[in-house]
Amino acid sequence: MTKPNKILVTLPFPKEMITSFDACVKRMEGLGYEVVLDSRARALKEDELLEYAPELVADICSTDAWTRKALEAAPNLKVISRMGVGYDSIDVPAATEKGVGVTITVAANAPDVAEYAFTMMLALSRKLKEADKLVRGGEWKKVFSHSLYNKTLGIIGLGNIGKRVAKLTCGFDMKIIAYDQYKDEAYARENGIMYCSLEDLVKESDIISIHAPLMEETKGLISEAQFDMMKPTTIVINCARGGIVDEEALYQALKDGKIMDAGLDVFEDEPVKMDNPLLTLDNVIVSPHTAGMTREGRSHLVEIAFQNAIDVIEGKAPRGLVNPEIFK
Incomplete structure (x- = not known):
């Protein structure tokens, strides 16, 4: 045989x-x-x-x-x-x-995913989508945006990808805080990163970048309660797994102005369904789970x-x- x-x-x-x-x-x-x-x-x-x-x-x-x-x-x-x-x-x-x-x-693929997440941060904070749309529509208008300099970046999941994201902030003078169930205290100390609770992270961060695995403990980790604590100028980036963020709560937060923007490379159901309400919002950048490509x-x-x-x-x-x- x-x-x-x-x-x-x-x-x-x-x-x-x-x-x-x-x-x-x-x-x-x-x-x-x-x-x-x-x-x-x-x-x-x-x-x-x-x-x-x-x-x-x-x-x-x-x-x-x-x-x-x-x-x-x-x-x-x-x-x-x-x-x-x-x-x-x-x-x-x-x-x-x-x-x-x-x-x-x-x-x-940590360098590639981190680079992509940081690209989304820059594109959203500097309003590249809006500027591009104006020029293509025949309008030559100035677009006011936000600088990343001196902002607070909250990283959820300070693993291989999260650490790469933190490294990319050098030159932007950003304060970095992190939430992770499994802490690398030595790395955080050596790189000026402060661990904090999830509640403190969502309250203090100007940009939140998610790089945690999808597990029972992280499913729906960012939901209505967390969005209610965020600043109205907060940008949320998810290049991890869609199920970590409650999409319905995210949609409402973006629609109601509880947060400013979101960059999503992942969705709870993939391929994303075309009737997903997040696709109707102008303050969202989406991509087809391609950060590591x-x-x-x-x-x-x-x-x-x-x-x-x-x-x-x-x-x-x-x-x-x-x-x-x-x-x-």
Whole structure:
């Protein structure tokens, strides 16, 4: 009987964007594996994974829906290697029960996501969207905006991405405060960052940038109560996960002038539905979960994801292993 050797790859973007992709595939083939690239160029749903599951040794993916049902249909699966850091699309307890490793690409896209979040801060504070619209509409009018200099930036989630965002503020003389359940006191002290409660952060911040993972504790973390405490000039940036922010409460806060602007790269339901009321507001910049999408960053991320898969298959625990107990 032939030993299962298939490795599924699901890229949410054209493989031509990844300069290192062919080399990664050749390396896997050299180790004796058959690499299957799904042609849909998006994450796979549960029923779509079931088509591949019985023969798979590994899935190198974005946000494929590895539910308990899908995992039970994959008796030979050794690893789900995420190209990214969120893993809320995977039933990790079920994977652990089956001895399937779940890996993430720790910090691989942190510079790109941080850069994107900071771009949103600048675009919103300096009113670039409004200025562009005026000129295209034939109006040559001055647009008054807000400077980032000397403002207070509140970072929710001072992990790899949050720390990168903090680093980008040098030169803007910003005060940085942070809220995180898992504090890196040494880093904060060395970089002049003050940890505070969530309540103090939302009250004091001029800009709030969210970089926390979506977990039970962070779902709906920013809701009506938090928006009610914010300044009317506050800008909220979310390049993390949509479920962290209550979208209905955000819509009302923006509509009623409780806060000034929002920059959203993520939504609770993706792709975002066209009847989402947030899309009707002028004081919102939206994008399709694309903060980490640079050619340089994606190539690096894919390389790490392939290496993580190899490590777990060979019985090694890579840095990004979410469930190290599979080796105990």
